[in-house]
Amino acid sequence: MARRATLIASKKKESETQTxxxxxxxxxxxxxxxxxxxxxxxxxxxxxxxxxxxxxDAMMLTPADVAVLGQDMPVALKTWMVxxxxxxxxxxxxxxMRIGLVYFPVLTTPEAVPSVADMEAVRxxxxxxxxxxxxxxxxxxxxAQAEQAFLDKFNGTSEPLDVLLGGGLGPGNRGILxxxxxxxxxxxxxxxxxxxxxxxxxxxxxxxxxxxKHEPNxxxxxxxxxxxxxxxxxMDNLLASVRVGN
Amino acid sequence: MIRILYLLFMLCTLLPAKAYADGQALxxxxxxxxxxxxxxxxx
Numbered sequence: 001m002a003r004r005a006t007l008i009a010s011k012k013k014e015s016e017t018q019t020x021x022x023x024x025x026x027x028x029x030x031x032x033x034x035x036x037x038x039x040x041x042x043x044x045x046x047x048x049x050x051x052x053x054x055x056x057d058a059m060m061l062t063p064a065d066v067a068v069l070g071q072d073m074p075v076a077l078k079t080w081m082v083x084x085x086x087x088x089x090x091x092x093x094x095x096x097m098r099i100g101l102v103y104f105p106v107l108t109t110p111e112a113v114p115s116v117a118d119m120e121a122v123r124x125x126x127x128x129x130x131x132x133x134x135x136x137x138x139x140x141x142x143x144a145q146a147e148q149a150f151l152d153k154f155n156g157t158s159e160p161l162d163v164l165l166g167g168g169l170g171p172g173n174r175g176i177l178x179x180x181x182x183x184x185x186x187x188x189x190x191x192x193x194x195x196x197x198x199x200x201x202x203x204x205x206x207x208x209x210x211x212x213k214h215e216p217n218x219x220x221x222x223x224x225x226x227x228x229x230x231x232x233x234x235m236d237n238l239l240a241s242v243r244v245g246n
Numbered sequence: 247m248i249r250i251l252y253l254l255f256m257l258c259t260l261l262p263a264k265a266y267a268d269g270q271a272l273x274x275x276x277x278x279x280x281x282x283x284x285x286x287x288x289x
Contacts, residue, residue, distance in 0.1 A: 004277070007275075008275070011275065018269075018270050018271060019270065019271045019272075019273055020270055020271070020272050020273070021273045021274075021275065022272065022273070022274050022275070023275045023276075024274060024275070024276045024277075025276075025277050025278065026276060026277065026278025026279075027278055027279065028278065028279035029277060029278060029279055031279075032279075033279055033280075033281055034281055060278075095270065097270055097272065099272070135272060137274065139278075144280070163274060165274070165276050165278065166278070166280070167278035167279060167280060168278075168279070168280065168281075169280070169281050170280060170281065171280060171281070172280045186274075186276060187278075187280050188276060188277055188278045188279075188280055189280065190279060190280050190281060194277075195275045195276065195277055196275070196276045196277070197273065197274070197275055197276075198273075198274045198276070199271060199272070199273045199274075200271065200272045200274075201269065201271050202269030202270075202271070203269055203270050203271065203272050223275070
């Protein structure tokens with residue numbers, strides 16, 4: 001997390017008038033998804049502080065993440081708590097670009113399978129939001145299989161999302177834009193040693209129908225948090241107590 | 247003739263750049279927890 005803090009801070013300082021950079025944290029960053037005890041449970045106060053320090057533009061704190069952090073989580077993080085079973089949406093604006101975030105409903109467990117009604121609820125929310133924003137990003141805790149099912153269900157129709165950021169059970173991917181699809185799908189790799197990066201060009205003229213098969217307008221990458229990125233000393237000091245405890 | 251071809255070539259190289267410059271780009275840096283078996287950077 002100390003290298004992640006450095007990367008986020010340095011990227012935020014870079015000034016490119018034509019590029020909007022967003023830093024998003026998806027589901028289960030803090031909770032475990034495989035029934036094991038989350039490492040964060042050993043020091044929820046410190047982990048909460050650490051996430052409060054990271055300069056994310058938006059997060060998705062599922063009820064499981066909130067349960068690990070406990071009642072003492074920083075106030076700044078409470079904005080990103082997502083209630084179970086409901087589609088939640090937010091609009092944020094950066095450099096006159098309006099970005100819609102649609103949080104998929106959090107199911108009872110990471111293993112639960114979303115219903116058709118859950119999928120339709122997400123789509124309905126995006127269609128309502130479409131005219132008010134320039135780009136729509138979905139954030140999902142459903143896992144790889146259900147996310148694939150969601151994409152398949154709406155492929156070839158008026159697709160609801162420009163980007164689907166996945167999470168939960170199932171493997172990561174570097175980024176997928178399937179044939180005839182307008183939705184870029186990204187699932188991070190586990191262990192937190194990387195940031196997934198998706199870059200969309202020419203947002204303002206982007207239309208879901210005309211955008212099909214324009215793969216060069218979507219670029220995927222993985223940023224590896226290795227020794228080339230120095231640790232942020234403030235974050236490193238904050239996490240020191242946890243390391244000693246280990 | 248060569249000049250015309252050269253001008254056409256230059257125009258073709260400029261057009262995509264202009265098209266991109268007309269619109270903003272969005273870069274999303276994303277983290278989340280997944281499970282799985284593939285790790286591009288193993289320990």
